[in-house]
Amino acid sequence: MGENKYLSIYNDLLSKIKNGIFQSGMKLPSENQLVEQYGTSRETIRKALNLLSEHGYIQKIKGKGSIVLDVGKFDFPVSGLISFKELAQKIGKPSRTIVYECDLVKPDEKLKKHLHVTSKDEVWKVIRAREIEGERIILDKDFFNKQFVPSLTREICEDSIYEYLEEELGIKISFAKKEISVDECTEEDKKYLDLKGYTHVVVVRNYVYLDDASLFQYTESRHRLDKFRFVDFARREHL
Amino acid sequence: MGENKYLSIYNDLLSKIKNGIFQSGMKLPSENQLVEQYGTSRETIRKALNLLSEHGYIQKIKGKGSIVLDVGKFDFPVSGLISFKELAQKIGKPSRTIVYECDLVKPDEKLKKHLHVTSKDEVWKVIRAREIEGERIILDKDFFNKQFVPSLTREICEDSIYEYLEEELGIKISFAKKEISVDECTEEDKKYLDLKGYTHVVVVRNYVYLDDASLFQYTESRHRLDKFRFVDFARREHL
DNA sequence: TAGTGGTCTAGACCACCGT
DNA sequence: CGGTGGTCTAGACCACTAT
CATH class of the missing domain: 1.10.10.10 (Winged helix-like DNA-binding domain superfamily/Winged helix DNA-binding domain)
Known part of the structure; x- marks a missing residue:
């Protein structure tokens, strides 16, 4: 309409x-x-x-x-910005989110750089594990500039933060830069994930921007090696 | 002009x-x-x-x-289709390509499926290690439908196959579907790479299409964990 | 209200592909 | 050659943002 x-x-x-x-x-x-x-x-x-x-x-x-074309029927989204909730619905396996932390904190040096904020700003820090079929295989660390998100609760974090932001607050996520690498497990990974002996995790770093081009969120998504999968669709430019 | x-x-x-x-x-x-x-x-x-x-x-x-925006100045290409030669020039470190295999073979079952070919077709199989700063950290396995590439030499493989295809044969690479996952090392990986004890590799599977939408090449690029990096740039669709 | 980007139109010419 | 998609134009109306 x-x-x-x-x-x-x-x-x-x-x-x-x-x-x-x-x-x-x-x-x-x-x-x-x-x-x-x-x-x-x-x-x-x-x-x-x-x-x-x-x-x-x-x-x-x-x-x-x-x-x-016969491509285009992907199980996973094409070069995907997708929330865990959307993903969980797609794969149709039992899944849940465990919230370990959901606090307002002062940004440390690393975070100041990643989120482009100063010591005067406050930042939401959310740590969640994603459990699929009884195993915690993804650790999501989200950091939001408080300027954009005045309040946040554990209940919201257990459901979908994206849904809350877009539907409740009317925030429009516009695009994200994504970096993928493989890092050694941290103590945090060992504590919050079922690592089954794996010594490394796939780390997806997301820099999320709003419609007005302001940097809004920094996310680290840490995946157990054997469960990681990413699909991308790239067009070669003939410039 | x-x-x-x-x-x-x-x-x-x-x-x-x-x-x-x-x-x-x-x-x-x-x-x-x-x-x-x-x-x-x-x-x-x-x-x-x-x-x-x-x-x-x-x-x-x-x-x-x-x-x-202040993004856009990436060291790596944006959701990249890029050849090793282009990449090597970009990072500006000493690098070379070691060709282990460059033969015409009959496709096995897996390859038939990946390349959409039959037992009657012949397929180029190229296995190369990519060495950067003295360490072989990437193993590239390329398979081309012979129908598109009549001849291929070790010399071409040592330089850039893409350059040869585009400049010599006039083949236009159009787009590629890319899948990234982490797999256990195979015997081949151990033989051809300097794995330094790592038990897994990051596998990037590429399905490369031509301008006329025919599936042309299947590539597996196997990266040592610690040297893998991928940058992507995704726009959220408000459909 | 004036200026911005987003959509849409009806027409034109071109380069490319098939016959 | 006729048909295809690729580029380009000059105009129109709209929704949004600022003041």
């Missing part, structure tokens, strides 16, 4: 791809045909098609047409 | 950001001002700005303007 025209066309085409009306390997109708079918302008059609292309559902080829 | 208008505007704005003419935190000129400055239409300006935004250099905010 309140949807943009190009978004509704995107969603319509996407559902037709997912339902097999447009099968992989086949060509989509040409842009001019789609202009006719949807009764809109070509640029609007092209916006919808470009979205499909960016998300890996089709490949556009000059002079030929738009081919439906 | 043969460059598109929006690309040359993109590159011009980008160099001004990198040279500090547009500093981070500052606003870019408005779209209408840029229309004047570059003597072009607004949609063309918007294409250039959207590229900057997608690459993490600016953040566009409705009603306000385009803000220059």
Whole structure:
């Protein structure tokens, strides 16, 4: 309803791809045909098609047409910003969140640098373990600038902080820079995770920005080696 | 020269950001001002700005303007499809490639599935170790459909296969799906890498597609834990 | 209210691919 | 050659932000 025209066309085409009306390997109708079918302008059609292309559902080829790809049906999101709650729902396995800490703290040096805050600011520090099928395999350490999040409770942390921020506070998360590396386990990891003898964890560092480009959150997500998986979809630029 | 208008505007704005003419935190000129400055239409300006935004250099905010971000200066590429040669040049450390294998083989079951080929096809199998500062820390296993790559030599493998494919054969790599996980070391890893006691490796699986959407290459890149690093830049979709 | 970015249109020309 | 997608234009209206 309140949807943009190009978004509704995107969603319509996407559902037709997912339902097999447009099968992989086949060509989509040409842009001019789609202009006719949807009764809109070509640029609007092209916006919808470009979205499909960016998300890996089709490949556009000059002079030929738009081919439906067989990638795009990922279990995991494409280059994903996804919350644990969304993920847990997707994999459909019993899971829960254990909150170990949820406090306002003064930032130390490392945090000041990561969050771009000063000693005068206060910062929410949240430590949670994610348990899947009875094993705590992910340790999430979240730090929020208090300026953006006035209050926070353990109950919220057990559910989904993202949902609370977006739906209750109206905060719009915009994008994130993500760094992945493998680090040695810390004492904290050993204390809060079921490490089963693993000496290293995969560390995903997230720098989360708001719609207005201010740095809002720093997150460390520490995964047990054997349970880590990440899917990315990269387009090579011919610049 | 043969460059598109929006690309040359993109590159011009980008160099001004990198040279500090547009500093981070500052606003870019408005779209209408840029229309004047570059003597072009607004949609063309918007294409250039959207590229900057997608690459993490600016953040566009409705009603306000385009803000220059301080991310965007990554050592590593943004959600990267990058060759080892490009990478080695970037980090500027002594490096070389050791070719252990470069043969035409019949695909086994696993490979048939990964590359979408049949027993009738032949496949190039290339095994290379990447040495940085005297240590072999990455093991690259590449498989190409012979249909696309008629010939291949050890010399080419020691240099850059990508350069050979793109410049000599005119093959255009278009996009890749990437999966990252951590696996136990195989005998092959122990044989070809300097593992320094590590029992696991980070495995990056790449499925590489051509411009015409055909699956072309399957690559496994196996990294020693302590030397692995990956940077990604994800935009949250408000669909 | 004036200025910003977001969407949309109707037309144009081009480079590329097939026949 | 006709059809395809890629670029570009000049205009319009809208939603949002500032003052």
